[in-house]
Amino acid sequence: MNKEVWLSPMEAVTDLAFRKLCINHGADMTFTEMIRADAIVRGNKVTLSLIDTHIPLKQGIQLLVSKPAVLQKALQKIDFINIIGVDLNFGCPSLDVIGKGKGHALLKRLTRMRDLLFTLKKYSPVPCGIKFRLSV
């Protein structure tokens, strides 16, 4: 069986240096921390700096989003150089995130989740997926 080791996205942890370290120690795939898609669309400089994919690594970005139109705009704005995957965060349990209908809250918003997935599949130029919790 082909086994792969993937580094989970972790806020304030999985920056470029940490991802490179993990690749050097055998990780097969890594991710940025969750990046807020609406802030990408607004051009927020701090948020854009989280897309720190300056060197070729086995790395994807994780996006936090609840609106398909925002996801579409963010995917069209991101420079996909050195990014080989996109993951949507459907699991973050933070009250701040859930209160905005994002992260884990999407497991109770199935129509919205479906619309996000269709948008992701249509507009992502790279393979994509989701990370979610097993229960609501």
Ligand SMILES: Cc1cc2nc3c(=O)[nH]c(=O)nc-3n(C[C@H](O)[C@H](O)[C@H](O)COP(=O)(O)O)c2cc1C
């Ligand atoms: C400090 C920290 C930050 C995290 N940030 C994210 C995140 O940005 N996106 C995400 O999907 N999960 C995030 N997680 C959850 C992890 O990706 C992972 O799912 C969780 O730690 C469970 O994995 P484990 O059982 O191997 O510890 C975070 C976890 C920690 C500890």
